[in-house]
Amino acid sequence: MDPIGRPEAARAVVEAKRRKNLTWQQIADELGRSRVWTTAALLGKHTVGREQAERVGKLLGLDDITVDALQLPPVRGAAGVDTSEPLVHRLEEIVQVYGGAISELVREEFGDGIMSAIDFEMDLERVPDPAGDRVRITLNGKFLPYREF
Amino acid sequence: MDPIGRPEAARAVVEAKRRKNLTWQQIADELGRSRVWTTAALLGKHTVGREQAERVGKLLGLDDITVDALQLPPVRGAAGVDTSEPLVHRLEEIVQVYGGAISELVREEFGDGIMSAIDFEMDLERVPDPAGDRVRITLNGKFLPYREF
Amino acid sequence: MDPIGRPEAARAVVEAKRRKNLTWQQIADELGRSRVWTTAALLGKHTVGREQAERVGKLLGLDDITVDALQLPPVRGAAGVDTSEPLVHRLEEIVQVYGGAISELVREEFGDGIMSAIDFEMDLERVPDPAGDRVRITLNGKFLPYREF
Amino acid sequence: MDPIGRPEAARAVVEAKRRKNLTWQQIADELGRSRVWTTAALLGKHTVGREQAERVGKLLGLDDITVDALQLPPVRGAAGVDTSEPLVHRLEEIVQVYGGAISELVREEFGDGIMSAIDFEMDLERVPDPAGDRVRITLNGKFLPYREF
Amino acid sequence: MDPIGRPEAARAVVEAKRRKNLTWQQIADELGRSRVWTTAALLGKHTVGREQAERVGKLLGLDDITVDALQLPPVRGAAGVDTSEPLVHRLEEIVQVYGGAISELVREEFGDGIMSAIDFEMDLERVPDPAGDRVRITLNGKFLPYREF
Amino acid sequence: MDPIGRPEAARAVVEAKRRKNLTWQQIADELGRSRVWTTAALLGKHTVGREQAERVGKLLGLDDITVDALQLPPVRGAAGVDTSEPLVHRLEEIVQVYGGAISELVREEFGDGIMSAIDFEMDLERVPDPAGDRVRITLNGKFLPYREF
Amino acid sequence: MDPIGRPEAARAVVEAKRRKNLTWQQIADELGRSRVWTTAALLGKHTVGREQAERVGKLLGLDDITVDALQLPPVRGAAGVDTSEPLVHRLEEIVQVYGGAISELVREEFGDGIMSAIDFEMDLERVPDPAGDRVRITLNGKFLPYREF
Amino acid sequence: MDPIGRPEAARAVVEAKRRKNLTWQQIADELGRSRVWTTAALLGKHTVGREQAERVGKLLGLDDITVDALQLPPVRGAAGVDTSEPLVHRLEEIVQVYGGAISELVREEFGDGIMSAIDFEMDLERVPDPAGDRVRITLNGKFLPYREF
Amino acid sequence: MDPIGRPEAARAVVEAKRRKNLTWQQIADELGRSRVWTTAALLGKHTVGREQAERVGKLLGLDDITVDALQLPPVRGAAGVDTSEPLVHRLEEIVQVYGGAISELVREEFGDGIMSAIDFEMDLERVPDPAGDRVRITLNGKFLPYREF
Amino acid sequence: MDPIGRPEAARAVVEAKRRKNLTWQQIADELGRSRVWTTAALLGKHTVGREQAERVGKLLGLDDITVDALQLPPVRGAAGVDTSEPLVHRLEEIVQVYGGAISELVREEFGDGIMSAIDFEMDLERVPDPAGDRVRITLNGKFLPYREF
Incomplete structure (x- = not known):
């Protein structure tokens, strides 16, 4: 085998x-x-x-x-994820709509740098709601400032 | 003008x-x-x-x-966001790495459907951490089940 | 097997x-x-x-x-549909030609939001016509307003 | 001017x-x-x-x-329509999910051919619904059979 | 089998x-x-x-x-034809060079509409020529006017 | 100026x-x-x-x-022609559907080579037809055989 | 077999x-x-x-x-050649850098037309050189003038 | 100015x-x-x-x-050259058709390496021919062997 | 102004x-x-x-x-760099040829993670060499291990 | 076998x-x-x-x-390397951010030309650092000046 x-x-x-x-x-x-x-x-x-x-x-x-x-x-x-699948596409659309706002707010709050996708953790929970339960996804990554050398 | x-x-x-x-x-x-x-x-x-x-x-x-x-x-x-900007690219990479897991967990928890990007809200906070402060982004969208007709 | x-x-x-x-x-x-x-x-x-x-x-x-x-x-x-197949391409062309009009009319009629593709149903019928029968496709999706938070 | x-x-x-x-x-x-x-x-x-x-x-x-x-x-x-705009994207997603079914049903019902996007008309209405009003879009095109020559 | x-x-x-x-x-x-x-x-x-x-x-x-x-x-x-094959590419190049002229002439001659690729037939012949034989391809499709509704 | x-x-x-x-x-x-x-x-x-x-x-x-x-x-x-314009797209679709047949027939009739797009001429005429007038486009190019050296 | x-x-x-x-x-x-x-x-x-x-x-x-x-x-x-292979890429880069000059010189020397890639032959030789041997590639194609009709 | x-x-x-x-x-x-x-x-x-x-x-x-x-x-x-222009496209097609042969012959003749596009010169001449004058383009680049370290 | x-x-x-x-x-x-x-x-x-x-x-x-x-x-x-410029393209080619080796060696040496492009510095020097001076570029980034959570 | x-x-x-x-x-x-x-x-x-x-x-x-x-x-x-893999992507991002600076500095230091990717060698080392060990990658290629002919 x-x-x-x-x-x-x-x-x-x-x-x-x-x-x-x-x-x-x-x-x-x-x-x-x-x-x-x-x-x-x-x-x-x-x-x-x-x-x-x-x-x-x-x-x-x-x-x-x-x-x-x-x-x-x-x-x-x-290649490991099909971003045209409707569920995943919604995440792409969120980046499309809110990506600029995230950049503005990270820069204002932390300065020039990124949220790490490596020193990173994520959570996904169901939030009960009488108008229909909700999906809550939490992204949590270390802020990494650009190094001045 | x-x-x-x-x-x-x-x-x-x-x-x-x-x-x-x-x-x-x-x-x-x-x-x-x-x-x-x-x-x-x-x-x-x-x-x-x-x-x-x-x-x-x-x-x-x-x-x-x-x-x-x-x-x-x-x-x-x-066109409203440049996904090759390093900060935004990290979000794309997170979708790339965790998109499959999100699909699996939403399906297991809620059944066949999506997290809405319309009936949706988002939060971004600074989380103090002695090893370096962290960025926490919370996505919160209504679960929408596929309609069987 | x-x-x-x-x-x-x-x-x-x-x-x-x-x-x-x-x-x-x-x-x-x-x-x-x-x-x-x-x-x-x-x-x-x-x-x-x-x-x-x-x-x-x-x-x-x-x-x-x-x-x-x-x-x-x-x-x-x-990947599940070939949009270059002539029949499917006609649907793409319709989006190309009428997409802007649909956006204008949905915004005027409902406000800022989308027609859901999830809480959605569709019908397809043959409409007899002496000049040649017609295909009638009906799309029916819930209007989802953008959430202000 | x-x-x-x-x-x-x-x-x-x-x-x-x-x-x-x-x-x-x-x-x-x-x-x-x-x-x-x-x-x-x-x-x-x-x-x-x-x-x-x-x-x-x-x-x-x-x-x-x-x-x-x-x-x-x-x-x-x-170029006249941005298919990444959320409202228009939902139409693209509908083609993605239902395009194959439409092909099957047109072929079964009419034979080999297409729904014309030229000899075509479209309607868009608001359908009141207690669970949230709905958008109804009707596509109506002449069936054109492939010519055997 | x-x-x-x-x-x-x-x-x-x-x-x-x-x-x-x-x-x-x-x-x-x-x-x-x-x-x-x-x-x-x-x-x-x-x-x-x-x-x-x-x-x-x-x-x-x-x-x-x-x-x-x-x-x-x-x-x-x-996917059924490789437009980079030299023979087929020549057809693409002809569309590239003459596509605008065809649009102008169809509009002038017939009004707003298209030549159908469905109600369509094609012929290909060899035309003897002392300077080297020629390929003659004839495209023949019904003119379809856009419907005003 | x-x-x-x-x-x-x-x-x-x-x-x-x-x-x-x-x-x-x-x-x-x-x-x-x-x-x-x-x-x-x-x-x-x-x-x-x-x-x-x-x-x-x-x-x-x-x-x-x-x-x-x-x-x-x-x-x-x-860039000089928009192949997504419906009229021009029909020509592209014809190449898509008939490109393979043209290759077969040119090879059978003339041998290995191409129809020139340079030593080339084209005509476009209206063909009256009771079922709706037709567009006839004639492509006429010199056959060029591949050189064996 | x-x-x-x-x-x-x-x-x-x-x-x-x-x-x-x-x-x-x-x-x-x-x-x-x-x-x-x-x-x-x-x-x-x-x-x-x-x-x-x-x-x-x-x-x-x-x-x-x-x-x-x-x-x-x-x-x-x-698909028959990978233009990202370093050796082939150098040819692509030569077209990128010298393509405009070739167009200018062919137009000046011959008028409006192309070098045929069909009525064409090519040679490749090693040219000894004390500073390092050189590759010489010769392209030789018939000039084809655009036909005025 | x-x-x-x-x-x-x-x-x-x-x-x-x-x-x-x-x-x-x-x-x-x-x-x-x-x-x-x-x-x-x-x-x-x-x-x-x-x-x-x-x-x-x-x-x-x-x-x-x-x-x-x-x-x-x-x-x-x-961006400095439009490879879809018919004259330049012929060069692209030559790479497409002969790229593999060039790789084979350079490898056989010189070993593993490339023809430099930097330590490089090019010539373009008109070659008179009773059957129609020809374009001769000569590429001449230093062979660079891959370094083993 | x-x-x-x-x-x-x-x-x-x-x-x-x-x-x-x-x-x-x-x-x-x-x-x-x-x-x-x-x-x-x-x-x-x-x-x-x-x-x-x-x-x-x-x-x-x-x-x-x-x-x-x-x-x-x-x-x-x-969009801020044209990777088809010959100088920059050489860097792309190096990633193409050595990217796999870098992945292997980082994984062997450090475990699962990346070289940071944020907590990063770079140097570029001229290295005299009788056979022709050389360019030395040094990339120096913090190793970031993937977080297990 | x-x-x-x-x-x-x-x-x-x-x-x-x-x-x-x-x-x-x-x-x-x-x-x-x-x-x-x-x-x-x-x-x-x-x-x-x-x-x-x-x-x-x-x-x-x-x-x-x-x-x-x-x-x-x-x-x-x-095709031999997936530039969307997070580790390799960091190298791409470095080219994106520093490619312009490298071009400027090579031109200033050496004149018009490139760093060879063929007459080239590379090293990768671990650099111990109390704040977290670092990856050092050294690129070393011969400068090749453009030939004036």
């Missing part, structure tokens, strides 16, 4: 999760990590250590080849 | 704000709106009503042509 | 429909849904529930793997 | 309509044409005859140069 | 034609259709009826799977 | 032709050239000699700067 | 040439053609006749399927 | 050359440089020294601002 | 530097910053403080409008 | 290196080459000689097919 890559391992995880009827929270609890990090990592976007891969493999009943592939380097290129 | 459009009005606002040494929060307070909405709206991304435009005009000392232009329809197309 | 995805399931549905000599209306009647929703859903663009998948499977004589694949998440990205 | 083109004439119409506080329906009534055709035509997407241009010019108080420019050939290229 | 699509059927036709040493004209004669329509149709660009497919199948000695595939819906998207 | 380029000269020709109420055929007759060549040339796509420019200038009442600009080198790049 | 296309035949030729330790010149000598034409032709860019294919097949020890595939029509589209 | 850039200086050179009825060769002779280098340099693609600029200025009767602008850094980006 | 932006201020700096015959090093010395930072900053890529702008203004004899514009926010989007 | 290409050989090297638990430095030492060259070469970006391939094959325990494939010509096109 041939070795597989991170995308194939991700598909195997999603399939096994469906068969085992587990939630991402349950898998995250097994790893002691957040739900967002765990989902992103198992979809191939973060490094998964040997012990982490083995615990996930045991929980989901994955074969050794998949457990091995989970430990390969992550693949984070743009 | 010729009429101007939303982009020119936005530049006039930013210029006047700098001259008057005001913060976006102070302008937002004048309007009784949040800092993010106010900034986005004055940058041309939201509808600004007559009364709102006049209050902003008075606070910033804008001329009538600019106050008039602020009331034109918003221009929200992709 | 390996599991398949939504596109493969869609091809199997189209093939079986041809073999069984059924119309989309007959399949829609089996589901108690409209013809457009049913067609889009079976082509992979909407969530199909377990019971729905099984009824379609029985009607069309699909194997279990296809019935299973019909229940996978929908795939709605831009 | 230099002659102007269709886009400049369109801007002049929109500006005059705002100043005169007229609706597109009122302008359409003056021409005895539908609201959608009138809006599209005055935005530069259809041929406007001499008499039509003069009636619009009188109603809106346009100068001769604008009345002249309204009679220039229409400009219908893709 | 798995079913095949229109592109595979097209390759099988071209291969069989070469083996049988037939011309496109001979195949067209069998169908009672023109050489251009026949070639385009067998390359997958037009609907081929059951009887037509069977006659071609018999003439070229095609297997049942190919005869079946010839009856599938045509695939007419832009 | 500053010198102008070919595109500006083309606009001046179109404007003068409209004012003088001339047809392209009348201008062509003045030059002793065909209607298509004349239109393309005056739109900036072919070299116009001094004498030709002066005759056109006299017929249309053009100023010296325009007559001078007509003699500048032609500009034939892709 | 399945039939193969020109690209696969090209790979087989390159592989066999390496195994047999032959130069392109030796293969060209066998065909009585130039080194550049021979290389281009065997890489799939020119028509190779039956006798030519058989001689090459014998020299390189190719199997019948490859000899057959060499006689298929050439594939000359842009 | 405002300073101008290289593109404006290039246009002034071409215009003055036409007025003075000079050839590129005559200008090249004044500089003691080749015709191709001189043309490319004056079109803005090479550095022109003070003395060179002054000699050209005197020969062509250029004003001081143009002579000054000729000494600005060259602008060699891809 | 109208205010100007960063690009116009950059052009004014380059022009004044040429007139004053200063080197970038001399300007950098005035600011007590490195040559690379100073050049990038004055070309509009970094924030320039009031005092810095005034010192540069004095040294180069800039007017107040330019000194003011130098203090505007930097503009760092992709 | 079929022959493989450079990309497949690269994957085999990476896999074997991981299994053998070797560093790139250890492989480089075996070849007597630098770490960067060795990594790039084994990833398929440089020519690997027979002896080099065999030594690597022995060290890593590669099969003959892989050792053979390592000796194929390198593949250096843009």
Whole structure:
């Protein structure tokens, strides 16, 4: 049986999760990590250590080849997400509409620099609302000032 | 003097704000709106009503042509933000890395649908941190389920 | 036999429909849904529930793997339709020619917002006409006003 | 004073309509044409005859140069609409999600051919709904069968 | 043996034609259709009826799977031709150089509208010339006037 | 007064032709050239000699700067035509649908080579038809065989 | 064993040439053609006749399927060369830097027209130079004047 | 009078050359440089020294601002040539058809490396031919081997 | 006199530097910053403080409008550099050829993360070499590890 | 077993290196080459000689097919690196921000020309830093002046 890559391992995880009827929270609890990090990592976007891969493999009943592939380097290129999918497109549209405001406010508040996408964490929660529940996504990244040299 | 459009009005606002040494929060307070909405709206991304435009005009000392232009329809197309600017690019990269995880978690939590970018609000705050302060951006949109017909 | 995805399931549905000599209306009647929703859903663009998948499977004589694949998440990205196909291109051209008019009229009639593509339904009918029958497509989506926050 | 083109004439119409506080329906009534055709035509997407241009010019108080420019050939290229504007993007997304279904149903109902975008008309109405009013857009084009030669 | 699509059927036709040493004209004669329509149709660009497919199948000695595939819906998207191939590129260049003149002349001669690419036929002939034979391609499409509604 | 380029000269020709109420055929007759060549040339796509420019200038009442600009080198790049304009798009679609058939038939009839777009001429005529008049466009180019060296 | 296309035949030729330790010149000598034409032709860019294919097949020890595939029509589209490869990119850069000068000089020397890429031949030689040997590439194409009609 | 850039200086050179009825060769002779280098340099693609600029200025009767602008850094980006112009496109097509052969032959003859586009010269000549004169373009660049470190 | 932006201020700096015959090093010395930072900053890529702008203004004899514009926010989007310019293209090619090796080595040496382009500095020096002097560019950025959350 | 290409050989090297638990430095030492060259070469970006391939094959325990494939010509096109991967993207961003400054400084220091990407070497080191270790990448290429001819 041939070795597989991170995308194939991700598909195997999603399939096994469906068969085992587990939630991402349950898998995250097994790893002691957040739900967002765990989902992103198992979809191939973060490094998964040997012990982490083995615990996930045991929980989901994955074969050794998949457990091995989970430990390969992550693949984070743009091809890994289809920004024309309606759900993801809404995030793109938010950047389109609010990107300028974010730039203004970060510059005013912190000075010249960026919000790190590396020293970064994210959360996603359901906010109950009588007019229809809401999705709340929190982005939290270290401010990095441009270095003057 | 010729009429101007939303982009020119936005530049006039930013210029006047700098001259008057005001913060976006102070302008937002004048309007009784949040800092993010106010900034986005004055940058041309939201509808600004007559009364709102006049209050902003008075606070910033804008001329009538600019106050008039602020009331034109918003221009929200992709050309309005340069996603290759380093600060904005980090948001794109976050969509690239976490877009798949967001899709998975929204589907698991809410079912088939999207987070609205219209019935939507956003916040941006500074989070003090001894290892370097952090930027926290909160996206909050109504979940809209796909209609089965 | 390996599991398949939504596109493969869609091809199997189209093939079986041809073999069984059924119309989309007959399949829609089996589901108690409209013809457009049913067609889009079976082509992979909407969530199909377990019971729905099984009824379609029985009607069309699909194997279990296809019935299973019909229940996978929908795939709605831009790659799912070739906008250079002449029939679809006409729709693109209509957006090109009438998009500005639609924006003007929605803004005048409803204010600042959009027609939802999620809380949305569509119909397609044949309109007999002595000069040549006509295609009538009806788009019907909830107006969503931009939220001021 | 230099002659102007269709886009400049369109801007002049929109500006005059705002100043005169007229609706597109009122302008359409003056021409005895539908609201959608009138809006599209005055935005530069259809041929406007001499008499039509003069009636619009009188109603809106346009100068001769604008009345002249309204009679220039229409400009219908893709650059005339920004498909990344949120409102227009929803139409694109509808083509993306339902384009395949439309192809299937037109082929089943009419045979091999297209819905004309030339021998075509469109309507847009507000549909009152207690859960939020809805936008209804009707596309109506002649079916054109491919010629076998 | 798995079913095949229109592109595979097209390759099988071209291969069989070469083996049988037939011309496109001979195949067209069998169908009672023109050489251009026949070639385009067998390359997958037009609907081929059951009887037509069977006659071609018999003439070229095609297997049942190919005869079946010839009856599938045509695939007419832009991916079906490589416009960078030198021969096809010349056609693109002609549109580039003469497209504006064609627009001017159609508008002058017929008014506002298009030459249909659906109610359309085409011919290709060799024109002997002492300075080197010439290719003559004739495009013939119904003029469709824009509808005023 | 500053010198102008070919595109500006083309606009001046179109404007003068409209004012003088001339047809392209009348201008062509003045030059002793065909209607298509004349239109393309005056739109900036072919070299116009001094004498030709002066005759056109006299017929249309053009100023010296325009007559001078007509003699500048032609500009034939892709930017000179908008292939998304509905009329021109139909030509693109014809290449898309029939490009493969043309390649097959030229190769069968002439061998390996192209139809020249340089040693080339084109005609456009109205063909009366009770079911609606038709546009006939004739492309006529020298066959150029690939050189074996 | 399945039939193969020109690209696969090209790979087989390159592989066999390496195994047999032959130069392109030796293969060209066998065909009585130039080194550049021979290389281009065997890489799939020119028509190779039956006798030519058989001689090459014998020299390189190719199997019948490859000899057959060499006689298929050439594939000359842009996908056949990667212009981002450093060696090829230098040619692109030369067009970028000298394209305007070439246009000026051809127009001055020959009048309005092009250098044919069809009635064309090319040579490539090594030019010894004490400061480092040089590559000399000669392009030689018939001048084709635009036809005035 | 405002300073101008290289593109404006290039246009002034071409215009003055036409007025003075000079050839590129005559200008090249004044500089003691080749015709191709001189043309490319004056079109803005090479550095022109003070003395060179002054000699050209005197020969062509250029004003001081143009002579000054000729000494600005060259602008060699891809925007400086329109590769869709028919004459330039032929060069692109040659790269498309022969790029692979050139790679093969350079590798065989010289080893792994490139033909420099910097330590490079080019010539363009007219080759008389009874069947129609030909354009001969010679590219001559130093071979640069990849460095192994 | 109208205010100007960063690009116009950059052009004014380059022009004044040429007139004053200063080197970038001399300007950098005035600011007590490195040559690379100073050049990038004055070309509009970094924030320039009031005092810095005034010192540069004095040294180069800039007017107040330019000194003011130098203090505007930097503009760092992709449009600010033409990657097809031969010099810059070489950097792109280096990323193309060595990007994979850099990824491998950073991962091996540091683990999963990136080299910061924000907490970053760069140097450029001339390295004398008998075989031709060399350009040495040093990139120096903080390693940022991905955060596990 | 079929022959493989450079990309497949690269994957085999990476896999074997991981299994053998070797560093790139250890492989480089075996070849007597630098770490960067060795990594790039084994990833398929440089020519690997027979002896080099065999030594690597022995060290890593590669099969003959892989050792053979390592000796194929390198593949250096843009498709070989995903510039949207966050680590590589930082290099692109550096070119975006500093490309203009590099052009200015090279021109000032060396005159008109480029830094060679062929007569080039690169180094990558870890620089310990109490505030977080840093990545230092050194680019070192021969300056090549444009040739005046």
